[in-house]
Amino acid sequence: MGDQTLDVTSKDLISSDHSVVPVDFADPAAYDSSDQQRGVIIVKLRRGQELRLRAIARKGIGKDHAKWSPAATVTFMYEPEIHINEDLMETLTLAPKEAFVDSSPTKVFDLDRATGQVEILL
Structure with a gap:
């Protein structure tokens, strides 16, 4: 051993x-x-x-x-429902959109530089 x-x-x-x-x-x-x-x-x-x-x-x-239940320990997580205000995003230039994307600590958003659109990564 x-x-x-x-x-x-x-x-x-x-x-x-x-x-x-x-x-x-x-x-x-x-x-x-x-x-x-x-x-x-x-x-x-x-x-x-x-x-x-x-x-x-x-x-x-x-x-x-x-204690005899096979599913005695169950966890769950809320799935967020995220919507982007497209009308507001159209009024922003590229710099404020980049600042918005960078402000997310969990990296939920991405910026498509070709189209200038903010996208949701979830």
Whole structure:
């Protein structure tokens, strides 16, 4: 083993009842033969460390508690709706348009120098 860490995963758990096994959601086709990841990583052990573990498995559904819901952690992000006032942009010269494009900290706008039009990059 050397100085490498050892990943202890859910696949390493052994039950006294051999019909009880960890669920494996991983797609074997997604990993090549050199990939050592299998199951959910519980802990990483270094040389000289050991783990004694007593685990209790409980079956449940998301209707009972969110911890059993497969989508318990969901994130979302608002998609901005950006409109350029074309009438106002026509009154500006190239320098103010460049200043407008450069003022965006997230680089949302671009200036087409051939046409002089401000474009949205999203």
